[in-house]
Amino acid sequence: MTDVSQRVREGDASTHDDAPVTASKTAKPDRALLAEVVTINAPAQELYAFWRDTPRLAGVLENVLSIEAIDSVRSRWTVKAPAGREVSWESVITDDQPGSSISWQSAEGADVANSGRVEFKDAGQRGTIVRATIAYEPPGGTVGQFIAKLFQREPRIQARRDLHRFKQLIETGEVATGARNQRILRERSGD
Amino acid sequence: MKAIAWHGKHDVRYDTVDDPEILNPRDAIIRVTSTAICGSDLHLYDGYIPTMQKGDILGHEFMGEVVETGPKSTLKTGQRVVVPFTISCGKCYHCSKHQYSGCENGNPADNQDISREGMGLPMGAAFGYSHMTGGYSGGQAEYVRVPFSDFGPLVIPDDSIEDDKVLFLTDILPTGWMAAENAQIEPGDTVAVWGCGPVGLFAVQSAFLMGAERVIAIDHFPRRLEMARQFGAETVNFEESKVAEALWDMTGGIGPDATIDCVGLEAHGAFADNVIDQIKVSTFLGTDRAHVIRQAIMATRKGGRVSMPGVYAGFVDKFPLGAFMEKGLTLKTGQTHVQQYLRPLYTAIAEGKIDSTFLISHRMALEEGPTGYQKFHDEQDKYTKIVLKPGTSAKAA
Ligand SMILES: NC(=O)c1ccc[n+]([C@@H]2O[C@H](COP(=O)([O-])OP(=O)(O)OC[C@H]3O[C@@H](n4cnc5c(N)ncnc54)[C@H](O)[C@@H]3O)[C@@H](O)[C@H]2O)c1
Ligand SMILES: [Zn+2]
Ligand SMILES: [Zn+2]
Numbered sequence: 001m002t003d004v005s006q007r008v009r010e011g012d013a014s015t016h017d018d019a020p021v022t023a024s025k026t027a028k029p030d031r032a033l034l035a036e037v038v039t040i041n042a043p044a045q046e047l048y049a050f051w052r053d054t055p056r057l058a059g060v061l062e063n064v065l066s067i068e069a070i071d072s073v074r075s076r077w078t079v080k081a082p083a084g085r086e087v088s089w090e091s092v093i094t095d096d097q098p099g100s101s102i103s104w105q106s107a108e109g110a111d112v113a114n115s116g117r118v119e120f121k122d123a124g125q126r127g128t129i130v131r132a133t134i135a136y137e138p139p140g141g142t143v144g145q146f147i148a149k150l151f152q153r154e155p156r157i158q159a160r161r162d163l164h165r166f167k168q169l170i171e172t173g174e175v176a177t178g179a180r181n182q183r184i185l186r187e188r189s190g191d
Numbered sequence: 192m193k194a195i196a197w198h199g200k201h202d203v204r205y206d207t208v209d210d211p212e213i214l215n216p217r218d219a220i221i222r223v224t225s226t227a228i229c230g231s232d233l234h235l236y237d238g239y240i241p242t243m244q245k246g247d248i249l250g251h252e253f254m255g256e257v258v259e260t261g262p263k264s265t266l267k268t269g270q271r272v273v274v275p276f277t278i279s280c281g282k283c284y285h286c287s288k289h290q291y292s293g294c295e296n297g298n299p300a301d302n303q304d305i306s307r308e309g310m311g312l313p314m315g316a317a318f319g320y321s322h323m324t325g326g327y328s329g330g331q332a333e334y335v336r337v338p339f340s341d342f343g344p345l346v347i348p349d350d351s352i353e354d355d356k357v358l359f360l361t362d363i364l365p366t367g368w369m370a371a372e373n374a375q376i377e378p379g380d381t382v383a384v385w386g387c388g389p390v391g392l393f394a395v396q397s398a399f400l401m402g403a404e405r406v407i408a409i410d411h412f413p414r415r416l417e418m419a420r421q422f423g424a425e426t427v428n429f430e431e432s433k434v435a436e437a438l439w440d441m442t443g444g445i446g447p448d449a450t451i452d453c454v455g456l457e458a459h460g461a462f463a464d465n466v467i468d469q470i471k472v473s474t475f476l477g478t479d480r481a482h483v484i485r486q487a488i489m490a491t492r493k494g495g496r497v498s499m500p501g502v503y504a505g506f507v508d509k510f511p512l513g514a515f516m517e518k519g520l521t522l523k524t525g526q527t528h529v530q531q532y533l534r535p536l537y538t539a540i541a542e543g544k545i546d547s548t549f550l551i552s553h554r555m556a557l558e559e560g561p562t563g564y565q566k567f568h569d570e571q572d573k574y575t576k577i578v579l580k581p582g583t584s585a586k587a588a
Contacts, residue, residue: 041283126284157304164300171282172339173263174215176299178316178326180248180336181212188301188326 022133031113031135034156038163041127042170044120045099050170051118052102060169061162062189074107087111113137130166132159193581194248194332195560200238201568203249205558211328211336216263219340221272225354226253226330228560228567228577229362230388230455231502235320236564239456239479240504242305242322251276251318252361253330254347254354257340265341272344273537274337275529276362278316278325281342291315292526297338298325315526331560333581345533349541356540358578359389359547365532366500367393367453371401373498373523374449378402383438383447383490384424385483387415389550389576390500391453395424396545398451407441409434411459412572418549429460438490446492455501458482464509481507488515488522499524550576557581 021027022035040047051057054067054075063080070076073093081087089110095103095117105115114136121129134155165175179185196206211220229252234240254273257266266272278297279286285293297316298306305323306314319329328335337344347357367390376382382398384391387410398406399422408419411430420426427437438447456479458465465482487497488511497520515522539545552575555563563577 039284041287160304160307161300164303167283168280168296168300172217172280172296174217176296176316176325176338177214178299178302178322178328179214180328181209182214183209185214 029135032138032155033133033135034159035131035133036156036159036163037129037131038160038167039123039126039129040167040170044122044128047128047130047170048099048102048120050166051120060166060175062165063158063162079112081112089114130163132163134159192333193557194328195250195557195564195579196245197235197243197247197249198245201236201565203236203561203564205560206246208246208248208332211334213259213261214336215338216261217339217341218261219257219264219266219337219344220259221253221255221274221330221335221337221344222258223253223255223330223333223335223581224271225255225358226250226332226557226579226581227358227361227363228252228331228563228579230390231320231362232564233568234455234457234502234504236568237457240321240323244322244326247319247321247326248328248332249319250329250331251320252358252363253318253335254358254361255330255335258334260340263341266344266346271347271350273347273357273360273533274318274330274335274344275360275365275533276317276320277343277526277529278318278327278338279343279530280339281530285315289528289531290525291528291530292317302326317526331557331579333557343530345537347537352541355548355551355578357537359393359550360529360533360536360540362527362529363389364393364536364545364547365529366390366527367395368397368532368536369525369527370394370451370453370498370500371397371403373496373500373525374398374451375496375521375523376401376403376449379404380448381405381407381442382449382451383407383409383487384419384451384453385409385487386453386455386501387412387419388453388571391415391451392418392422392550392575393547394451394453394500395419395422398449399423400544407438407447414572415575418575421549434486435490442492446490446495448492449496449498450487450491452483452487452497452499452501454483456480456503456505462486467509468507479503479505479507481510485509485511488518488520491518491520493518495520497522500527551578553577555579556583556585559585 054069058064058067065078068076076090078088090107091104094105101119103117106113116134119131123129168175192210194208257268257270260266277292279291279294280296283295292315294315302325303313316325318327371394380403382403384394387408395406406424408424409427410416416426458480462482468480557579567574567577
């Protein structure tokens, strides 16, 4: 106890807490910034490997129409956008820490310039915390984002849903649906 | 197939809809042989639960015969199964803690947003209970798609045990049991139970089985109170007696050791707070009529336990938080972790330790479902529990 109070008295109390920047009340990122997390009952290495397996990954990310690998670090992403449009960009892996994180950045000329990181952090008996941070230039600024919300393609909600579908697939072997049959399933997925 | 579908407040219909299909590897399709109407269904009937859509098939208490299985189902065609109302995967963190109603994987990702915003975290999934809990078609139908069929359903191997004996394992029997367990009953305790509907009556039975010395049951329907008396409870009719005054006196000025709210958000009675709540509900200032939980907190002895199986959905005010703190109470609640209680309670039924058939006041054909809802709603004294039997005709049932 004495040790702690002594250290607090002598050191400078940090103005930073342990909360992520996306929870900050004051930070003003120059691009739209979002983070979403999910805890998955599986080892980090397994989840990391799934994320590096682009065809499998594209199957989980609902708004991603395709991910074509160009080489070991470059791939082309085609994603559904509001109002039935598509956007596409080339993504480059800028940092790869096997079993723990993947960072990327869109190449020059992207429809939606973006960068981000997916981290896989061991969470003991809870499994692995998967955290995705994405920064992007919202197309059409705030208005575009508002429209995106209306069309349920608001990026944060999409990221949250995609992470949950990923979790369901890994933990239960399937992606949950409340639909009664194929017809209702198609109706609900809006295709 | 035929099914009972929700179309709006006090409007449920016997509809023709398209059949369920296997969609996921762990699915099974069940042909329903018995399905009950629950007090929770009345909250839907009265329009209290948000995110219902026209045409949603109701029913979360059902059992039947397996007719089709997905490649990962462990069930076999022809088996008789009882299906828990909670849809739980058996693999996630909450399932590993046996908190099955908190399962993280039953509720489809798209349906989780509403409760993530409104309740802080996404809720689990259930059959036939709005889109907030998954938008799953319910069991008041000829057939149902049952997800995670390798984990939830209990196979009833003994054909000599008829449906009526095991049907309530789906919800209300485990709910009454968990309500008593949450009240942390100790031998010799005095327990007060609000509501003598199916949940309350099972809570009364469970409390005695857990060693309660006295159980005081509260309601206003004479027949329901009489059933509680049959199980050994003392009774208070809130239309004839002042509940707080009666409990103070009957417990010698100490208060009950534990209290159980088996009523939830639709408390009856012209109590001052209830009337104000009703005005607030109709003007959207508060959403739930919380008379019972307030009364229970005020009545419980210092250091006592409050258990709340009754369903609440939104906000309440005039919540006696000061009394709660000053008296040092504990409150436990939640949707029932049905999967946790299925096997032990099935054994108790098979050994004759628990009887649940006494509850059933009426058996009807599926097509009489809409009448069943209306009767269960309007004539609660007479209609204690209705079981619908798909496959029988109105005359024969
Ligand atoms: N936690 C769960 O998982 C779970 C599961 C099933 C049911 N429930 C809930 O439990 C509650 C009871 O279910 P049920 O099927 O027995 O319903 P029910 O409608 O058949 O019974 C409720 C009883 O409460 C009585 N009551 C109303 N106001 C009262 C008051 N002021 N004081 C005392 N009694 C009063 C009614 O007269 C009625 O007999 C409902 O809220 C239901 O939604 C919860
Ligand atoms: Zn029920
Ligand atoms: Zn689960």
